[in-house]
Amino acid sequence: MNQERIRAGLWGTVALPVVALALVAGMLTWQLARMSDANGQVAHSDHVISETDRAMDLLVDMETGLRGYLLTGHHLFLEPYHVGSRNLDPALSLIQGLVRDNPSQTVTVEALRRRVGDWRRYGERMIASGPSTDKPQDPALSVEGKTLFDAVRKKAAELLTAEQALRDARSVQAAQSARLFQGMTLSMLLGIGLLIALVVHRRITKISAVYDDAIELKHRQAVMLQEQAHILNLATVLIRDTDDRIVQWNDGAHRLYGFDASEATGRISHELLQTRFPEPLQRIREALFRDEKWSGELIHQTKDGRWLVIDSQWLLRRDHSGRPTAILEVNSDMSERKAVEEALRVSEERLRLSQQAGGIGTFDWNIRTGVNTWTPELEAIYGLPPGGFIGTFEGWAQFLHPADRGEALRHVHESLDKNAVARCEFRIVRPDGTVRWISGRWQVFRDEEDRPLRLTGVNIDVTERKQTEEALRASEGELAEFFENASLGIHWVGPDGTILRANQAELDFLGYDRDEYVGRHIADFHVDRSVIDDILSRLASGETLREYPARLRCKNGSIRDVLINSNVRFQEGQFIHTRCFTRDVTDQKRVEQALRESEARFRMMADASPVLIWVSDLDRHRTYFNKGWLDFTGRTLEEETGMGWTGGVHPDDEA
DSSP states (O other): OHHHHHHHHHHHHHHHHHHHHHHHHHHHHHHHHHHHHHHHHHHHHHHHHHHHHHHHHHHHHHHHHHHHHHHHOOGGGGHHHHHHHHHHHHHHHHHHHHTTTOHHHHHHHHHHHHHHHHHHHHHHHHHHHOOSSSSOOOHHHHHHHHHHHHHHHHHHHHHHHHHHHHHHHHHHHHHHHHHHHHHHHHHHHHHHHHHHHHHHHHHHHHTHHHHHHHHHHHHHHHHHHHHHHHHHHSSSEEEEOTTOBEEEEOHHHHHHHOOOHHHHTTSBHHHHTTOBOSSOHHHHHHHHHHHSEEEEEEEEEOTTSOEEEEEEEEEEEEOTTSOEEEEEEEEEEOHHHHHHHHHHHHHHHHHHHHHHHHTEEEEEEETTTOOEEEOHHHHHHTTOOTTOSOOSHHHHHTTBOTTTHHHHHHHHHHHTTOOSOEEEEEEEEOTTSOEEEEEEEEEEEEOTTSOEEEEEEEEEEOHHHHHHHHHHHHHHHHHHHHHHHOSSEEEEEOTTSBEEEEOHHHHHHHTOOHHHHTTSBGGGGBSOHHHHHHHHHHHHTTOOEEEEEEEEEOTTSOEEEEEEEEEEEEETTEEEEEEEEEEEOHHHHHHHHHHHHHHHHHHHHHHHOSSOOEEEOTTSOEEEEOHHHHHHHTOOHHHHTBTGGGGGSOGGGOO
C-alpha cells in the first residue's frame, strides 16, 4: 500500500512537470523553427554574396591577365584569363539560381551577365588583334575596356548592396528570434526548474548517484559519436595497431589506393603501400609516441602502380590507463597540387629565362609607399647585381642620361593622369659608364577613388636595335646620295608601272621636272608601247635585263635612244619596285649611223673605180676587195678575205 501510494505520488509528481515540459517543448519547437528559418535566410544571403565575390575575383583575374598580355605580348599572362573564362559561366549560373526566388535580384543578375558578356567580347577582340608591344594601342580601346569593366563592377556592386541590405534585415529578424527564444527558454526552464526542485527534491537526492552515472555514460557516448562523425567525414582513414598492422580501412582509403578492406586489413601498412618516408621510420615513431601526433609528406603506391604524394597525419590513441592502443592515420592526396606547383615553378623559370634572353625586366612602383620593386633581370639591364637596386623612383631617375632625363620624367608624370599604356625610349648610364638604350612601357593602376595606386611595366634593352637603326640610316643616306648623284639615269617603277622615284641625271637628259615625271606611268615616256610592255613583263617574272634597247620621248619632243639595265626588288615574293639604270646612247647611235653611211659611200666609190683596191689590217690580213679586184681575179670576197688572196698569186711571185 505504501509502495502504491509512493508510486502514485511519484506518478503525480512526474506527471505535472512532464505536461509542463511538453507545453514548453511545443512552444520552444515553434520558436526554434522560426529562428532556424531566419538563420537559413541569412546563410542564403551569405551564399549569394560569397558567390558574387568569387565571380568578381574571376573577372579581376581575367582582366589582369588580359592587361598583362596586351602589355607584354606573352601568352603566359592569358592563363588566368582562360581559367577565369572556363569558371565564370558556372559561377554566374549558380548566382542566378540562388536568387531565382527574388525577382528584383534576378533582373540584376541578368543585367550583370549582359555586362560581363560585353566585356568578354571586348577581351576576345583584343586578344584576336594581338598585343600592343609592336604597335601603339588605340586609346579608345583602353577606354572602352575600362568602361565595360566598370559597368560590370557597378552592376555587381548593385547586386551585393541589395543582397547585403536583405541580409541585414534577415539578421535583425534572426537576432530578434534568438533573443525571444533565449528569453522564453530561460523563463520556462527557470519556472520548470523551480517546480521540479520543489516537488522532487527529496526523490532526486536519493537517485542522484544513478543520475550521475547516467550523465557520465551520456558524455562518453557523445564523445564517441563525435569521434565517429569526425572519422566518417574524413576522406581517407586507416587505423593501425602499434605494430603498424591495419585494423580498419574505410571507403576513402579504398577509393584512394584501390585496395578493398579485405585486401588491406591485417597487412603492415608501409609494406602494402610501399611507403617512402622523409626520415627514418624509427625516428617518426619516437616522435609519435612522444608527442602523440606526427604529420608529414609520404610517397605511397596505389594498387594499379601509381605513386602519390600524400599529406599524412598520425594520431596516437591510448586507453583509460594510458597504454597506446592504436594509431589513427588520416591521408590526403597532394599529387595534383604538387604537379601544379612544379608546373608553376617551371613556368616561372621559363619566364625568367625568356626575360633574360630578350633583355626584358619588369618593375612595380607602389606610388603610395614609394617602393619600386625590380626583377633581377631589370637590375642586370641597368648593370646592377641582384638586389643592388635601392628600390625607389629616385633611384631609377639617377640612371637616366642627362640629355633624356627631362623627357623620360615628363612621360612618367603625364601617365599618372591617364589610363592608357605609356611608352618612352630613353638612354641610361650604367655604373660602369656604358650607355644603353631602353624602351619602357608601363600602365598606371588606380584605386576605387580613381587615384594612382601602382605603376607597373617593363623595360627592354634596345641598344642593338638602335645601333642597327643608326647603321641603316647611314646606309640609306649613302644609297640616297648615290641615287641622286649618279651620272647615269636611275628610276624606280612600282608593280603597276607608276614611276616612284627618279634621280636628277634622268630628269636632266629627258628635260622633265620631277613633278612632271614621278607619279606617272612609265609607258607615257616610251616611244614603243610593245617595248615597255615586254620590259615590265620580263621584270615581273624575275628576269634581269641587261643593255635592253629602248627609245624615250623627251619633254621637247625629241627621241633619245637608251640602253636599260634593270631588275626587281622582291620582298617575301611580293613585287616592291624596279631598279632601272638608263644609259643615253643617242649620240653613239648617230656616230654609228654616220660610220655605216660613210662605209657605204666608200664601197660604192671603190666598186665603181677602174683600179684594183683592197684594204689590209696591221697583221696584213685583207679585209676588203673592190668589185674590180674580184672581177679581175675571178674569185669571191670570201675566198680573198684574210690571207686567202695569196691563193691567186702566181707561184713564181709568192716569195
